Amino acid sequence: MRRLLAIILVCALIAGVGVGCKKAEVKPTEQVVNLGGIFPMTGSYAAFGTYSQNAMTMAVEEFNTAGGATIDGVKTTINYINEDDAASPEVGASAAQKLINQDKVIGIIGTVTSGVSLAIAPIATAAGVPEIATTSTNEKVTLVSDYIFRVCFIDPFQGPVIANYAYNTVKAKTAAVIYDNANDGTLLLAQCFKTGFEKDGGKIVAYEAFTNENTTVDFNAQLTKIKAAKPEFLYVSCFYGAAALILKQARAMGLNVPAGGSDGDDSPDLAKIGGAAAEGFVFSTNFSSGDPSPKGHNFVTAYTAKYGEAPGGPAALAYDATGLILDAFKTAGSIKGSDIRDAIKNTTFTGISGAYKFDANRNPIKAAVIVQIKNGQQTYLMKINP
């Protein structure tokens, strides 16, 4: 009896193996691959993270609804996995490890701060996974390897945009700079503004640093020094929270010169926290919700309908970055990192913030928008072509 049972079991086992093998040979008709997003969902840049996550969700949904991609004759759709980097390089690095090793993502979108992107880039490179940074404007980010791209302009372009505006439009001959020295992005941007302004013929009369804007709230010491130097323009190189406080404290002490900033100031919170002090503030950014182009307008309408508030600049970039990588994925027809990378390199994708074409260092060649705060609202001022 026992012998008979053993024979039956062995037969069943062999049969099972056979069936299993056969099953593996059959091609599935549909498959899902993972796409990773890394954004600061907590901490001081959380507003940027939320914009980016929302926009990326929209882009992935649209891609899947439109039928996805066809990889080796198999219909492939995308599953979006989001990770929080808390604007910290260490957290960002472990998020990238998780996405690559555990979720086997085909690519990574992110992140917001240059410092964190610089931490993610070597990990993505080692694994051969393409990464598209959204708002990391420090030029070093894409220099890590040819797997790293970005969809925003870079600081050597952005800094001079406001420098030229200050010199030519505001007619300021002297300027002061205040910057966060704890972030690779803001540190470099301050230098780029300085270089640009001096090239125009202006003079930088004060160049003051503060550290770690996450917790710094008192800028009076720096501003007192700046005020004594009597500048005609104030350039603020940091993110919106600190920028709002700097403007408030500057206006309170009677430093009433025109002021400007960068894409880091692109948040409704700037005007909300800064109040009257933020009036007239200008900043350069990639996309303005007041942009008159129809594609941009459609995105703003769809986003507002879905999330109940207008998207900030980072949303447009995350949307474009996702659209771009998925377009390249479709064109490449492969889930291999190197194939997707090559497709991104040769892309002709047109996003909502303009047409994308990458230069040799994988930076997009595209225009900047200058936005001004008027009556507490972001108002489209002008477009500057490279």
Add this chain to the structure above:
Amino acid sequence: MGQFLQQLINGIQIGSIYALIALGYTMVYGIVRLINFAHADIFMVGAYMGFFLAPVMAKVFGGAFIPTIIAAMLITGLLGFVMEKLAYRPLRYKSRLSALITALGVSLFLENFCSLPFVFGPQFRKFPDLIVTKQITIPGNLGLSISNILLLDVGVSVILMVLLFWFVNKTLIGKQMRAVAFDKPTASLMGINIDVVISMAFIVGPALAGAGGILYGTTYGMLASPFLGIWPGIKAFIAAVLGGIGNIPGAVLGAYIMGISEAFATSVNSNLGYGIAFAILIGILLIRPSGLLGKFVPEKV
């Protein structure tokens, strides 16, 4: 000269915020010999209480500032009481190191728990304008100006310091606190209820931090995230050590030294501002290990 005096004013402004946090650190340390790292986070909770309660208080009482600061002090005092009961009391007779590590744990818990979207949330918050800011120009040709908020900060921190000094030195419970600080077992034998005394310390200290949080919000008008207490907390802790930890006027003195030297260091070279606090700490500890006003107590063998 004008710039020099203005930097002095800036330093006093920063210093008075540090002072309010430092008072709580020093008081708890003085009684239970525990550096309560979660103190800075209670300060944060106080600030957020202002954000959430001020609109309600304005509706109920008409004016917001005084009811909000009292409500925030009550809530943070309660939080301190609960914290002591749950986290520190079970470890009272264990090694000091366990309590210290628990304090770090409580601190991390408060920061991360409060960051959750359904608690305080991680985003920037505009702090309600409890008091309308006014710049008072000082007569003379130096171009100096002081805001009414600065006067409020200095006023509140000095008043609270005096009150605390009186509380600890003149009231019965204050005397009991000092007795417990001096010798716990003997105080217990003399009929002092140690539990009540320590609970009291954990109510008064956090309540001071709550008041500090409201002033911080009023002064700067923004709450960055539930991690906002970390740096002011570290600076205030250094201030307390600088003045002699456990010594109440010392904490305030240390805080003003910290604030003023930070402002001056920043005006010399803005990259130095942050680091200067630590340089001062090292310098003072080398010369006077027990702090400026601290008593030197030789170790009995």
